[in-house]
Amino acid sequence: MKKITAVMLLFATTSVVTANENADHAMHQADVFVDGSTVDIDPEQIKQFTSDLQGGQVAVVSVMGMVCDFCARGIEKTFKRDKSVAKVDVDLSKGKVLIAFDTEEPIDRAEIDRKILANGQNVTAVLMLNI
Numbered sequence: 001m002k003k004i005t006a007v008m009l010l011f012a013t014t015s016v017v018t019a020n021e022n023a024d025h026a027m028h029q030a031d032v033f034v035d036g037s038t039v040d041i042d043p044e045q046i047k048q049f050t051s052d053l054q055g056g057q058v059a060v061v062s063v064m065g066m067v068c069d070f071c072a073r074g075i076e077k078t079f080k081r082d083k084s085v086a087k088v089d090v091d092l093s094k095g096k097v098l099i100a101f102d103t104e105e106p107i108d109r110a111e112i113d114r115k116i117l118a119n120g121q122n123v124t125a126v127l128m129l130n131i
Helices: 004-029 042-048 067-082 110-118
Strands: 057-064 085-093 097-101 121-129
Touching: 042 057, 042 067, 042 085, 042 097, 057 110, 067 110, 085 110, 110 121
Parallel strands: none
Antiparallel strands: 057 097, 057 121, 085 097
């Protein structure tokens, strides 16, 4: 009887693990890998993003590895915690992150890279624009 119980418990545990792996795969099944460095910057998007800002700088960050909305929201939350950030917009479909800083001081590119990397993605390019 103990052997039958052990075999049933092993089978049940294996089924749960397989179900979890399948659910994780299904969550990303429709995701499309976008290499943000290959997409041109949309001037209209920049204009709309900066329309309510006065002064400061905008970092246009090309990100590789954003595959789902969860990735995008993680990046957004990370930068919203930074007191020098006035606004953040993540464009998952183009692999771009727009970050408006309310300072005239030079922006630390390494800090942007670190925050994106901590979220699980990689920065491929950063373009700084003065508003």
